[in-house]
Amino acid sequence: MGGSSIGENRRDELGGRPCGRLAASVPYGHRMAALAFFLSFTSGALYLYSRGIFVRDQIVDFEASRTEISLAFAAVQVVGFMFAPILGHLLDRYPIRNVMTVGAAWLGCGFFVMSTAASVREFALMSVAFIGLGSSTIGASANSKLMVNWFDRHRGMALSVSIMGYSIAGMAMAPVAVYLLDTLGWRGAYVLFGAICLLVVAPVVALTVRQRPSAPAGQSADTPAAGRVPDSRVMYRTFAKSAPFWGAVIAFGLMTGVQAGLNLHLFLHYTELGLDEYAAASILTVSAAFGLACKPLFGALIDRCGARTAILTMMACCSTALLGFALASSHALLFVAGAWYGLAFAGLMPLQAEYLSRLFGERAFGRAFGSLRLCSFPLAVACTPLIGHVYDRSGSYVPAFYILLALFLGITAIAWLSIPTSRRDALRSRQ
Numbered sequence: 205m206g207g208s209s210i211g212e213n214r215r216d217e218l219g220g221r222p223c224g225r226l227a228a229s230v231p232y233g234h235r236m237a238a239l240a241f242f243l244s245f246t247s248g249a250l251y252l253y254s255r256g257i258f259v260r261d262q263i264v265d266f267e268a269s270r271t272e273i274s275l276a277f278a279a280v281q282v283v284g285f286m287f288a289p290i291l292g293h294l295l296d297r298y299p300i301r302n303v304m305t306v307g308a309a310w311l312g313c314g315f316f317v318m319s320t321a322a323s324v325r326e327f328a329l330m331s332v333a334f335i336g337l338g339s340s341t342i343g344a345s346a347n348s349k350l351m352v353n354w355f356d357r358h359r360g361m362a363l364s365v366s367i368m369g370y371s372i373a374g375m376a377m378a379p380v381a382v383y384l385l386d387t388l389g390w391r392g393a394y395v396l397f398g399a400i401c402l403l404v405v406a407p408v409v410a411l412t413v414r415q416r417p418s419a420p421a422g423q424s425a426d427t428p429a430a431g432r433v434p435d436s437r438v439m440y441r442t443f444a445k446s447a448p449f450w451g452a453v454i455a456f457g458l459m460t461g462v463q464a465g466l467n468l469h470l471f472l473h474y475t476e477l478g479l480d481e482y483a484a485a486s487i488l489t490v491s492a493a494f495g496l497a498c499k500p501l502f503g504a505l506i507d508r509c510g511a512r513t514a515i516l517t518m519m520a521c522c523s524t525a526l527l528g529f530a531l532a533s534s535h536a537l538l539f540v541a542g543a544w545y546g547l548a549f550a551g552l553m554p555l556q557a558e559y560l561s562r563l564f565g566e567r568a569f570g571r572a573f574g575s576l577r578l579c580s581f582p583l584a585v586a587c588t589p590l591i592g593h594v595y596d597r598s599g600s601y602v603p604a605f606y607i608l609l610a611l612f613l614g615i616t617a618i619a620w621l622s623i624p625t626s627r628r629d630a631l632r633s634r635q
Contacts, residue, residue: 232414233354237366239412240347243304244369246405247343249377250315250397251335252370253492256471257381257485258390265390266324270472274592276328277468278585283336285581291340292574295349296567301413305406307341312401314338319394342405345573348557352569354417361507363554364499370553371499371546374492378471378485439568443575448563450579455515455619456556457580459522461587462608463549469591470529470542473601477533487542494546502551511559514551515619521548523612530605 255277263273294303314334321327340346347366355362384393443449470491474484505514525548528541556576557569564572577584587608594604 233362233417235412236350236354236414237362239408240350240366241369242408243342243347243405244344244367245373246369246400247339248370248373249380250311250400251339252467253374253377253488254381254384254393254397256468256488257378257385258393259468260472260475261385261390262324262327266321266327268324269596270469270592271589271596272324274465274468274589276324276331277464278588279328280331280336281464281585281588282581283332284340285577285584287337287340288345288577289571289574291345292349292570292572295346295570299413300346300350300353300415301409304341304346304409304413307338307346308401308406308409310334311338311342312398312406315394315398315401319391319398342409344553344557345570345577348553348573349570350413352557352561353415361500361504363557364502364506364551367553368496368499371492371496371550374495374546375489378488378492379482382481382485439564439571440575442564443572446563449572449576451619452515452556452559452563453576453579454583454615455519456552456576457583458587458611458615459518459549459552460580461584462522462526462612463552464584465587465591465604465608466529466545468588469595469601470545473529474538476601477538479535479538483535487538490539491542491546494543495550496546498547498550499554502555506551506555506558511555511562512619514555515559516616518548518551518555519612519616519619523609523616524548526605526609526612530602530609 259273259277262268263270266273268276291303311334314330317334318327318330321330344367348363351362351366381393384390384396388396471484471488474487475481479487502514502518505517521544525541525545528537528544532538532541557573560572560576561569590607591601591604594607595601
């Protein structure tokens with residue numbers, strides 16, 4: 205099959221090369237999107253949407269304050285952000301399948317090790333070593349790179365669909381995590397998670413992932429094309445000089461931090477207001493359901509109106525959600541605030557991927573995504589311990605919601621001024 209660029213292989217975007225009867229009826233691009241969906245679900249279920257439930261018993265077992273346990277999870281974020289440029293380089297230079305398979309196995313081993321933690325310090329060190337390094341290899345960074353390789357014209361929609369797994373995980377995992385906590389305990393649940401990673405995720409990735417739709421004659425489709433990856437030093441200088449890149453760092457850094465902090469603390473906030481565990485979990489499920497329903501809408505918004513409009517829309521929704529959490533106290537109003545929260549963050553991951561792929565191109569996407577995560581980590585990491593610290597000092601999460609709301613209002617103005625208004629402006633900004 206001649207030609208290797210994505211633009212020259214639109215028939216392969218949805219088709220790829222057939223592999224048996226199933227591939228003849230299901231285009232391989234769709235199979236890659238389904239795999240990314242599965243990996244997003246797994247990553248979300250095993251860590252992102254279980255930690256906020258398990259933290260209840262971890263605080264008791266480790267005799268830790270909310271600030272201390274928040275710092276443990278924030279340390280995982282720090283390592284994840286620091287590792288992001290390295291992961292981006294690996295994804296640009298080496299087969300995605302190899303990176304994902306090793307990462308899934310490492311993550312599985314980590315859950316087994318973390319189940320033995322005896323103190324919050326041990327738990328933090330184990331989480332940093334295994335979750336901090338392993339979760340990104342089957343999460344948003346790797347999945348986004350895979351979708352950028354396979355899709356062009358409908359990239360925004362493909363990214364949104366692939367990331368829907370996180371929302372499904374959020375819908376399913378809140379009540380499941382409560383059940384696991386009550387039956388197996390968080391340690392037993394971690395053993396189960398480790399087995400899933402080693403016995404299911406790693407083999408599926410190893411047998412299924414393909415690098416891109418097609419490759420030049422004589423080259424494996426599982427190997428990055430030689431001579432097509434721009435020099436790293438040139439690309440990093442380009443990132444450093446790009447005002448749109450730094451606008452994205454500030455906007456996405458705050459949004460990522462707020463999402464991580466709320467995912468950890470909202471369950472505790474709901475129970476502090478008098479809701480029982482399953483009622484609190486039901487609000488988390490509603491948030492995830494609205495996030496799932498709105499992901500295609502954000503994908504269409506990205507494709508039709510551009511990243512700038514989508515980013516500003518999302519930041520307005522985030523501000524509204526924070527105000528809702530600060531004001532709501534009844535079960536019904538918390539449901540409304542939770543639904544708005546799901547809407548607010550529905551397009552965060554696909555929006556980052558779409559924006560960077562248009563700004564810097566597919567060949568440098570891995571390093572651009574990694575650099576964004578590295579540069580945004582001070583904002584992204586600070587939010588989780590900030591929320592915990594404000595609670596420890598005031599006995600309430602409401603002041604933290606107002607602080608984050610004020611930050612959002614200020615950063616929205618920065619995003620308005622620095623983010624390109626169109627794809628043409630984005631292309632001009634990187635020349």
